[in-house]
Amino acid sequence: MSGNELDAGREAFKEEAAELLSELELSLLDLEQHPTDDELIGRVFRAMHTIKGSGAMFGFDDIADFTHEVETAFDLVRMGKLAVSKELTNLTLRARDQIRTMIDASEGKASVDNAVTEDIVVSLQILIKVSDGTAEASDIAQTESAASEDKSLQATYRIKFKPFAELFTTGTNPVLLLNELRQMGTCNVIAQTDAIPPLEQFNPETCATYWDVIVTTTQDVNAIRDVFIFVDGMCELTIERIDDDLEYDDSEAGMKLGEILAERGDVKLDEVNSLLDGQKKVGQILVDAGMVDKGHIQAALAEQQQLKEIQEQRQKAASAASIRVASYRLDKLVDLVGELVTVQARLSQTAVVNGEATLTSIAEEVERLTWELRDSTMGIRMLPMGTTFSKFKRLVRDLSLDLGKEIQLATDGADTELDKTVIEKLSDPLVHIIRNSVDHGIEKPDVRFAAGKPRMGTVRLSAGHSGASVLIKIEDDGAGLDKDAILRKAIAKGLISNDAELSEKEIYGLIMLPGFSTSESVTSVSGRGVGMDVVKKNVDALRGSIDIKSKKGFGSTFILQLPLTLAIIDGLLVKVADDIFVIPLSVVEECVELTKADVEKMNDRHVSNVRGVLIPYIRLREHFSIDADDLETEQIVVTEVDDKKVGFVVDYVIGEHQTVIKSLGRMFREIEGVSGATILGDGTVALILDVPRLVNTVERDTPTRTVGV
Amino acid sequence: MDKVIMTVDDSASVRQMVAFTLKGAGYAVIQAVDGKDALAKLASEHIDMIITDLNMPNLDGIGLVKAVRGMPEHKFMPIIMVTTESQESKKLEGRAAGATGWIVKPFKPEQLMSVVRKVLG
């Protein structure tokens, strides 16, 4: 885990928290008006829950601890054990402001008044009359560590740690101290062995090794001293900052003498290089001369390397400076490009009809520019999935540490690109699912060992394209879902009746119902039943689906299927009676003809013989109940989704079309088989077919007729 | 195998707080009421680390550290002393006796955990 990734995570958390906090404010104000509104109560609870969870993940322990108190209160409200009072909303609003201050404080923009924090916590505790110790004694005063972690405060230190020979007699293990340093940031440890005596004089109970460490960290020098606090007086320890004089942009100063001479025209660069090639490196010369031990050269090289990397990073940060753009502006831009694409289509059409040479060439130029503009605009919105992977690595690492488990996160498909909004909205669901896998899925090392599995459990997060959708899988090799336990729980919670007969899929589906949570205990890890129902809601909102597979003893797999909700796709326009539909080109394999004779040959079965391969098809006229006269010849658009080929019978194929996706709106959310609409060159609306869902619908409704052969 | 930590203190509440915290972090915990009890348990149980109070009846903390360091098999055992701030001199005495580190009372669970991680990993 490098400091960079952590910083990115922290930034993300701050952003997310800011959003949640403003939402929270609104919810609280609403709640004052409608104190019994369960939806509002749930919203407040979830906002607190998310801030707490993410806060703990990125080391905002003060915020996490504080938020925990408020969350506890709202958990009681949720369970009907505490009523929403003016006092409670007041306190919560104050708490909300305090969290805001804590976040600002972490950026050095404000300072936290611990007395206020304390006061809110105590007042909340009085309010909920905590007596049973569910809310642990509040510890708050840890703001100083959070406040010091700012990218600009990152510094590089050279640490020389030479323990006295008798170090081991105090029970100290120096390796643990070095590990502690490694956790502080980018770290290079070089063990110096030149003081180790020859074997015959070697005493394994004394410490003869010493270490050179180069560490780049956001923590201050006192934090480094703290690492060595127990060995104070038992070692030689020097800590020096070595990157003080690194400039942000000193590329000139960084030039080598030879390069400078070459630039001044005094020598030719390749002459210098060939001279240098024949020369030994300074380090080698010194070692050869017996002046320096090899280990020291190694330490110096590591130092040089690390400083160089930091400098590069700084320069990169300075030059790759990005600007933040409010997402509504981006949405507006995409909308405008969409309009432009539509108009451009009309222009091209007109030019073709008109046939005038100048107009045609202008139309072509506009077309080229429009496409380029479209691609770069879309590019702005696309992010590789991998940008979020690091945060999950950290999550798994920290959670497994807390739970005393050994778990690694394997990732695959980091470069799978997804629309920015989709990635953002996926973050919460993925955190929940991964948490579940770590917390409930993967067993403790001993249990695993006893079951004949490796002690180290694996959570695999993979992303990839599948036709027009993106599949994200979260697999674990843990205990798998316990069907009986799920059923018992669902019955106990009154979610299903005692005698319900459910399929395996339906049973797994139960865990996504609101109010279902298999976790009995209240931990900062698994939460309190905010979980799979929220995950499902979020994924539904992205028009995606969740599939759960599990085998007891072998693990579980959560598969999220999400549409590639690009704002513009390449589509194939097809005509069905008077209607025009768009089929996403990404799933289209080929188009073939279907004559009446073909249909008769197959005895009216909805199957076509395409070069010896039988392909089932769906007649759109039938499926959409469109009445029109029969045609002698129709066309089949053969699509492939999930390795399944299915044809769609249309009157004829019009051609390709740059399709700007428009939402059909909330009213048509549940329409199966249509994923959106687009506006054609003549201003009319055409519907975009949701091919996978159409195939599913037809498979479900008429399993034997359509797909069976 | 979970690592085993022995908490030595004549105050049951301190022992419980330490035990609760450590168990929560996945360690096994053995409790001893004083130095003498600790030595007896050390003889019969496998123990990876000791966290001991200083002022105890029968055998005090410094005595315990010295006794443990005297045993060849426990020469390298990590031992943490629990001190109060007024006992600066005791800290040095403990260090001289061979304690690995110390923690100042009163402490919070996370402080305890960071000390344990530091010396036991």
Add this chain to the structure above:
Amino acid sequence: MSVSATVEPTQYLTFKLEEEVFALDIQKVREVLEFSSVTRVPRTPEFMRGVINLRGSVVPVVDLRLKFGMTHTEKTVNTCVIIVEVAFDNESMVLGALSDSVQEVIELEPQMIEQAPSIGMKLRTDFIKGMGKRDNEFMIILDIDKIFTVEELAFAQEAGQSAA
């Protein structure tokens, strides 16, 4: 919500469905369009006539006549789409309502509005905000938000699906 309707005079847009006069709170009306072409959305209830292009946005169009148990709206020179903003599932949504002809914008004092009789209205009374009376003419003031509730649509969708 228009609790205020009983206090201040409110402007209403009146329109006809078959021979009956209806009225909508003008605050709910965004604009009135000529009815040209509509794209059908398969597997939706019959009263959902489809979608139209409203300056780059795709907007659903409903046939109020069908919704109110009258006959299918035929396209004539007077047919209009009234673009309204309704509350749907706690969010505001834009949709078009077909009308045979749009009449005028009128102002009604609160005392000119009566409670709708609970029987004999042919129409579900919860769709009706009240009965307006002006120059001896009665009009049905619609509560447009109530007409398109989530439950309504869910129910209609089931019906649409089983019919398809």
